[in-house]
Amino acid sequence: MERPGGLHEDDPPGGDSVTPEHAALIDGEPLPRERVDLFLETRPVRGAGNCATSHDEPAPAIRQPEAPSVARQRRRWATQVVLTDELARRACAARGLKPPPEVSPAKILTLAESDVADLGSIVAAALAHSPAARTLLAALEAEQTVPESAVRDYYDRNQDRFLTPDALRRGVTPFDGAAPEDVLSYEDVREAISRELRRAAGRQAFFGWLDQSRASVTYSHGHEHPGDPSHPDHEHRH
Template structure:
């Protein structure tokens, strides 16, 4: 089986998730189920969606404005950015997913806080390990 057919996490998400979380999600249906459940519990207020749009105008430039090199925070005209109503659903979905991931990370941190690794089997990147900077 090729590595691409095993990985259940998009390669672009691995950097956002971190390799340990990405591996857990890639190989554990239970982890994916927990992430989905935590994500479904999250709410994103409309004010947060609008605030994101207002603070990240560069992400919503029209293709024409991008070609012209428009600075969305200085010289953008009203027609240079995509209207809020067109991008609102995508922003909401992105913020909802991010809130679910934060909840998952919090759960994972709490769950592993009580874990004690056998000497010599600590994860090399675990900052709680006294030699966490060593490499294999």
Template sequence: MSPAKVLTLAESDVADLGSIVAAALAHSPAARTLLAALEAEQTVPETAVRDYYARNHDRFLTPEALRRGVTPFDGVAPEDLLPYDEVREGISRELRKAAGRKAFFGWLDRARAGVTYAHGHEHPGDPSHPDHEHRH
């Protein structure tokens, strides 16, 4: 995805990102460029990738294991899991993406820290606003 293009975000992405971040990414090429740069600079240690694989067997069950009704709570045989080498790059990519988003959220929080909204133009979900539960 080119950071210069306008994004259309899926509802699930808006839920994951929050509406303020989603709006920034949907309308700001600079925000998308920053997010892409932050994601690219993240380093995910091999131990973190292996740990994720070990803790999330439910995500790596083979289609055959799923058809047989295997669950990760009943004990999983090695043959019921997709091989680590097959899923390693995808896990690493997802962890890098999550770390990049976390870095972006931190940057955005710091950037917004000094912003004072004009009365009546506060974001309804902004917890710093005394009436943050109101709806427009």
């Protein structure tokens, strides 16, 4: 949020303060602040409290006033989303991957609350915002190998997930004497389990890549990670 003279509410006090031109440095290369500003301008304010869900419509022309601490955290959160996009673009280029064309800035993808719960709001929003992040995640998922033993172990430990529709209608559970015919066979569900485990492993690989990639980032004042305890408004939430 800007103050008189073009300064922002998260700028340090004093007449010599200058708004930084970049939100962060990645290996010494600037990530322009304008990209964060554009993201903030084009994503709706309304949505889930974690800031990740949104609607397929531009942000309203007039926003309700926000508390300064909320505005500061919004900018820091947005910086992480834009940063993840930039890091993913670089990773795709290094891997020879070509992401699909970008969505118009005014076209905001909707996120399922389940994705926000599984991924965290920053990663979920970055995947919705960034074709490069989605392309990289798909590549990492495709690289995962799930051993047959892991698939079988998952099936054996989660029999309640594989009850037949008839068994569910009768209220059968694996804990009160389900008959063999009440449970879908391993062969029937093996591929679905393998896909689910590969997807989970791909997400873990994405988290690992992101953590490692962010190690090379230096943030400008007001763009620190929202969970960084060095600033007073920090929230340990992703």
